[in-house]
Amino acid sequence: MICTCTYIRQHMPSLLDKNKKGILGVFWKSARIGERLSPFVGLWCVAMAFTVLFIQ
Structure with missing residues (x-):
């Protein structure tokens, strides 16, 4: 979710910037963490992908 929100914010910042509060604010916060x-x-x-592919 963090990677997706960061990608969306890079290409369409107005989509996430208008929803900074409320339930949809989680996506804005995820984008900020990713940046x-x-x-x-x-x-x-990468570590999570390795764990899912090879350990589980």
């Missing part, structure tokens, strides 16, 4: 912590988020996504 600020992108190297760490990327590493966790």
Whole structure:
């Protein structure tokens, strides 16, 4: 969800920026996390994919 929201915000920022509060604010917050912590988020996504593909 973090990666998807970050991608959407890069291409259509007005879509997420208008919903900063309420239930839809979760998507805006996810996009902000993805922008600020992108190297760490990327590493966790790779680790999660490795775990799902090879360990489970």
